[in-house]
Amino acid sequence: MSETPGWSSPDQPQNQPQQPGQPPQGQQYGYNAPPPPGPQPTIKPGVIPLRPLTGGEIIDGAITTMRRYPKLIIGAAAVVAAVTQILGLLVQLPFLDDLNAIVTLDPNSVTQDQAIDQLTSALTGFFTGTLLSVMLVLIGTVFLSGFITVIVGHAVLGKPVTFTQAWEEFKPRLLPLLGATLLSVLVITVGLILCIVPGVWLWVLFALVTPALVLERCGVTTAFGRSKKLVDGAWWRTFGILLLTIVIGWVISWIISIPFGLLGAATTGFSAEPSAALSVGSLVLSTIGAIIASTITLPFSAAVTVLLYVDRRMRSEGMDIELQRAAGHGGL
Numbered sequence: 001m002s003e004t005p006g007w008s009s010p011d012q013p014q015n016q017p018q019q020p021g022q023p024p025q026g027q028q029y030g031y032n033a034p035p036p037p038g039p040q041p042t043i044k045p046g047v048i049p050l051r052p053l054t055g056g057e058i059i060d061g062a063i064t065t066m067r068r069y070p071k072l073i074i075g076a077a078a079v080v081a082a083v084t085q086i087l088g089l090l091v092q093l094p095f096l097d098d099l100n101a102i103v104t105l106d107p108n109s110v111t112q113d114q115a116i117d118q119l120t121s122a123l124t125g126f127f128t129g130t131l132l133s134v135m136l137v138l139i140g141t142v143f144l145s146g147f148i149t150v151i152v153g154h155a156v157l158g159k160p161v162t163f164t165q166a167w168e169e170f171k172p173r174l175l176p177l178l179g180a181t182l183l184s185v186l187v188i189t190v191g192l193i194l195c196i197v198p199g200v201w202l203w204v205l206f207a208l209v210t211p212a213l214v215l216e217r218c219g220v221t222t223a224f225g226r227s228k229k230l231v232d233g234a235w236w237r238t239f240g241i242l243l244l245t246i247v248i249g250w251v252i253s254w255i256i257s258i259p260f261g262l263l264g265a266a267t268t269g270f271s272a273e274p275s276a277a278l279s280v281g282s283l284v285l286s287t288i289g290a291i292i293a294s295t296i297t298l299p300f301s302a303a304v305t306v307l308l309y310v311d312r313r314m315r316s317e318g319m320d321i322e323l324q325r326a327a328g329h330g331g332l
Helices: 055-068 070-103 112-156 163-194 196-205 209-215 220-231 235-267 274-278 280-317 319-326
Strands: none
Touching (some): 055 235, 055 280, 070 163, 070 280, 112 209, 163 196, 163 209, 196 220, 209 280, 220 280, 235 280
């Protein structure tokens, strides 16, 4: 971000004239310069202290960011979740009758070929609708992740940011981020198909592509390289924090889904019939629960990823010194 020069990678040229009395370009941002002697005070202008973070501080920083910027983060997440989930519901509804027909199919009333044809038609429509729903959620998640990345970038330094400002900073990165996300999904999917372990390894290795691409304003291939470089040597720690984030998000979603699941069962009179679970009322209630859960879990996950990126850069590239200067503590 132009307002925060510290986000550029140490490999990127600064393209700034050397001023008299300034240290060399490679050192003025603290990447190669040794830290000052003696214990250093903790500087916390924003949601995290500007020093290498613990896992708990990353989680706490993500929650604090959501609390400090509720209108931007929760508001944007609610809109994105509502649009994607409602559109997904509308895509699925036309295939509801076909699925109910399959569930309640009497094998004695149709031939085997008719049953296979009906099953094939219903499943094809269902999976087509599911694929469209997944694509909608993916696009919404890409937008939300990139938008929140910009907000967290400001939150780290404790700087205010408006929706217009965040959008203007993120807008040029939207299409590259969508391309990077699709490429990442493809690579990870291939890894999962070949074997679970390579897929998980690639998922962690490229987990920091979004913050690298948005904050460093680099290209897609460069963002993949930056993520790999930052995760190298800290794969297990990165995996642990990401896994903890998923578990927290899953627990939140599960807690939220319980009352909506009970209400959905109530709409069918708590029937044990298989088709009861596919009623319009239960799907609508499930969608409402998914909107509420996504409004909380999606921004939380995105914020954790950005702070994990910041932590890796502070640990491996000394970016904490540059961020301190950007926050107005250059004399420390």
